Amino acid sequence: MKSSDLKKCRGMYRKENSRPYQEFNDDDDDDDEGDAQSPDFFDDATEDLKGNAPNSSISQEDDLRGGSPPMRFSKACVKNVFTVVLIFIYLLLTAVAVFLAYQTITDFLEKLNQPVMSVTYKEVDTFLPPGIALYPGKAKLLSCRHHNHDYIPPLVDPGKPQEGDCVYEEVTYFGPFTNQTEKRALVVRGPSDVRNKELIFMQFSHNETEEDFSAITYMLFAKFSDFIDSANKTEFMRDCERNYSMWTFSGGFRTWVKMSLVSTSGKSNEAVEFRQESAVVKFNDKRPETEKSNQLFFAVFEWRDPFMQEIRLVVTANPWSSVAILCGVFMALFKAANFAKLTIQWIIRMRKRHLRNKARELNQVT
Numbered sequence: 342m343k344s345s346d347l348k349k350c351r352g353m354y355r356k357e358n359s360r361p362y363q364e365f366n367d368d369d370d371d372d373d374e375g376d377a378q379s380p381d382f383f384d385d386a387t388e389d390l391k392g393n394a395p396n397s398s399i400s401q402e403d404d405l406r407g408g409s410p411p412m413r414f415s416k417a418c419v420k421n422v423f424t425v426v427l428i429f430i431y432l433l434l435t436a437v438a439v440f441l442a443y444q445t446i447t448d449f450l451e452k453l454n455q456p457v458m459s460v461t462y463k464e465v466d467t468f469l470p471p472g473i474a475l476y477p478g479k480a481k482l483l484s485c486r487h488h489n490h491d492y493i494p495p496l497v498d499p500g501k502p503q504e505g506d507c508v509y510e511e512v513t514y515f516g517p518f519t520n521q522t523e524k525r526a527l528v529v530r531g532p533s534d535v536r537n538k539e540l541i542f543m544q545f546s547h548n549e550t551e552e553d554f555s556a557i558t559y560m561l562f563a564k565f566s567d568f569i570d571s572a573n574k575t576e577f578m579r580d581c582e583r584n585y586s587m588w589t590f591s592g593g594f595r596t597w598v599k600m601s602l603v604s605t606s607g608k609s610n611e612a613v614e615f616r617q618e619s620a621v622v623k624f625n626d627k628r629p630e631t632e633k634s635n636q637l638f639f640a641v642f643e644w645r646d647p648f649m650q651e652i653r654l655v656v657t658a659n660p661w662s663s664v665a666i667l668c669g670v671f672m673a674l675f676k677a678a679n680f681a682k683l684t685i686q687w688i689i690r691m692r693k694r695h696l697r698n699k700a701r702e703l704n705q706v707t
Contacts, residue, residue, distance in 0.1 A: 452658030471531035480547035514575040545638035595639035
């Protein structure tokens with residue numbers, strides 16, 4: 342046989358063999374196991390995969406889109422929670438700022454209504470001569486002399502009048518509290534030279550047989566010149582007695598009075614008062630018994646130190662510092678309000694964007 346005839350026989354044999362195989366497959370199409378084990382099943386699956394490649398990419402994109410909303414939702418949830426926390430913090434800071442503003446205003450008003458006292462000391466070489474008003478009653482002034490350096494010479498003929506160098510004046514007036522009582526005041530010009538320790542030594546005598554206790558009352562006021570220059574000395578003394586304190590010194594002793602001046606400045610006016618330290622020394626009476634019926638009084642007036650105390654009422658509330666604190670507080674409130682406004686706008690914008698993306702996804706699905 343020729344080679345061409347041999348090839349034709351082989352082709353016919355292959356066609357006959359393939360036909361029963363396909364007929365077998367066609368008869369068993371309804372059988373699931375045959376389909377699962379047939380080679381055409383894998384070929385069909387491969388062709389389906391190759392033929393549906395674009396569809397598979399679309400399905401993968403759908404899967405990704407289907408899986409993205411939970412992740413996006415979680416990010417939006419975290420952002421919203423973080424925003425709420427920030428709003429809460431700013432509200433807390435706003436409450437603190439409001440409390441600080443209220444406390445600042447309250448403290449300012451309290452300090453404004455309750456000023457504190459500021460004490461300063463002013464050193465001087467000389468004081469203006471004060472006025473020493475004495476009320477001796479029935480006692481008699483024996484002597485009044487100026488001395489320096491705390492030196493008082495020994496007494497010569499105590500109980501008898503002696504020469505003096507003091508400047509004084511007598512005035513009679515009715516007291517400011519008891520109009521029916523007439524008072525006689527002996528107003529003496531006080532010491533002024535504090536550096537040389539100028540002092541005034543005065544001596545009085547009084548008959549002690551008429552009363553059980555004997556004392557001389559005195560009063561100190563700021564300027565002796567005010568008394569001399571006053572047009573109405575009676576009214577001046579009434580005002581002094583109304584505004585200044587009274588002290589006394591007893592008979593049979595030497596009372597050493599050391600004065601200090603205190604100037605007080607209030608809200609509307611100024612006042613001057615005296616503070617004093619006194620020491621009492623017993624007098625050794627060496628007079629004859631016949632002369633001891635007249636009791637003797639000795640008084641020494643001297644400045645304590647060259648410092649004048651000044652007391653001023655100071656308002657510690659500084660309006661500028663309070664205004665600065667309030668400005669800072671109100672700026673914090675403004676910033677908090679601005680932040681809350683921007684946060685709310687951002688939340689609304691994110692909500693709209695979320696709804697727009699959701700609508701777009703629904704349109705793509707449909």
